[in-house]
Amino acid sequence: MAKVNPLSNPKGVKLQCELCRSPAHIQCRGCKVTYYCDVEHQRTDWTSIHEKICQLLIPVRTPAPFLSSAAERSHSMEQLLQRKKHLIELTTKEAQRLLYEGHHVDVIPAATHSLSFSVDVYGLASVELVPVYLILAEANIGLGHLTQAEEYLSHAYWTVLKTTDCSNSIRSKLHRNLGLLYSAKGEFEESLRHLSNDASTEL
Template sequence: MNAQQLVPLALPRGRPLRCELCGGPAQLRCGACRVTCYCDVDHQKADWVSIHEKICQLLIPIRTSFPFFNSEKERKHGMEQLLHRQKHLVDLTHKVAQKFVFEGKHEEAIPAALHSLRFSIDTCGPDSMELVPAYLILAEASTGLGHLTQAEEYLSQAQWIILKTSDCSNGIQSKLHRNLGLLYAAKGNFEESLYHLATDIYFASCAFGTHDISTSGGYFHMANVFFRQNKMDIADSLYTEVTDIWHAHFSRLIQVQSQTLTSPAEINILSEEVEISEEPLNEAQQAEASQVLDAILDIREQAPEQQPAKTASVIHALAMLHYLILDLPKAHDLGMKAFLITKQLPNQDASEAIHHLLKLIKSKPFYTK
C-alpha cells in the first residue's frame, strides 16, 4: 500500500467517525485495514510515514467487533488476547516515536506518540501512570517543533498524573524533569532549565547509576545550555562525560560480543568486571547515541582550540557504534580516522584499543571496504 490508497468513507448514522490524527470529522478510510479514518489526505500521509505503515494490519483485530463467544472461557480468552495486542501496540508505537525524537524528526514522532497515548488510555484508563511516557514524548516533540504552548499542556498532563501517584519511579521523574529542562531552554530561561536538568540527572542516577547511558542525556542537554551561555569549560567537561559514558558502554558490548565466541573455560578467566548479560542496543538507543555523539563531534571539530585526544575519543565511540549496528564500512572509516589522530598523541593506549576494533571489523566475513 502507498499513502494514496484511500477509499471514501460512507458515514454511519449517529456519531460520526473521527480523523486518526486531529479528531476532526473523517472523510476517508485506509484502503488496506479499513478501520482507520482521516479528515484529508495530508493527515493520512503523516500517519502513514510515522506509524500506520507498521501497524496497519495489527489494528484490524483490535478495531473490529468481537465474534460471538460460546462460553465465558472463550470470552475471557478473547479479552486477554485483545489486551495483549493493545499492550504490544503501546510498546511498538512508543519505541517508534522515541526513535523519531532522538533522530530529530519531531513531526514524524507525533502521530506515533498519539497512538501510544490512545492505546495506553484504552488499556489502563485516562489517569494511569502508563500514559506519562506518551505525554512526555509528545511534549519533547512539540518542544522540538517550537510548539511550546502545546508542550506545556502535555507536560501539565504528565505532572498531574505524577503528583497524584505515590509510587512514581525515579526513571519517570528523570524524564519529566528532562522535558521541563528542554522546554525552559527553548524559552531561553537557562537558570530554570539547568535546575530541571540537574534534577533529571539526580533521578536518573538513582534509577540507573551516574555513568549509565540513561543518565547521559541529562549531561548532554545541560552541556548544551552551558554552551549556549558561552561557558565553554563547563560544557566541555560535560560533553567529555557523555562521550566517556557511551564509549564505556560500547566497549562493554563489544567485549561481551567477543566473549560469546569463546569457550566456557576461556570465559572463566576473563575479568569479572565485564557482565555477560549486557543487552544489545535497541533502535532508540542507536538513534540517541548517533545524535549525541555526532553533535559532540561537530562541536569538537569546530572548536577554536583543538583537543585531539577528546576528538579521537568521540570518533572511536562512533566507530564502535557503527560496528555494533553492522555498518562496517562506516565503522572502518571512523576507526581509521581515530587511529590516525591517536598515533600523533604521546599516550598510545587509545590507539591500541582502536587498532583492536579495526581488527574486529576486518575479521567479519561480510566486511567490504
C-alpha cells in the same frame, strides 16, 4: 485510500481523523478501520507508523463476534488486551526511534497511537502514560509547539505527583523536559531549577 461522506455515516457514528479528531473524509484501503480528514494526514500517519501497524489494527478495531460462553468471552478479551499491549510497545519504540533521529513531525502520529492504546489499557490516571507524554512533549518542543508541549508535560507532572511508585528515571526525564520547555520559552531561571532537579534525581 477510499473517500467517505460524514453525512452518510450511520446514526450516532462519528468517524474521526486519526491525527486531529476532525470529521473523516478518507478511509485507509488496507485496514479499513482507520480514517483521516485529508490526504496530508493520511500520508503523515503512513510515513510515521501506519504502514507498520495497518494490519494489526484490524482485530483491535473490528467489533468482536457474539460469544455464548463466559470462557470464550474471557479468552477474547484477554487476546484483545495482549494485542493492544503489543501495539503500545511497537508504537512507543518507533516514536522513541524517530525522536532519537530528530524526526519530530513523524514522532507525533506514532506517539499518539501509543497514548490512545495506553489510555484504553491502563486508564487516564496511570503512570504508564507518562513516558508517552514525555515523548510527545519533547517532539513538540523540537517543533516549536510550546503550548502543546506544556499541556503534555502538565499531564505527566500531575500523574507523577499523584504516584508513589514512579521510577527515578521517569522523574528525571520529566524534569529534563520541563527544563527544555522553559529554556525554549526564555524562562531560564525556571529551566535551571528543573535541570538541577533532573541531575539530583539521577544521583
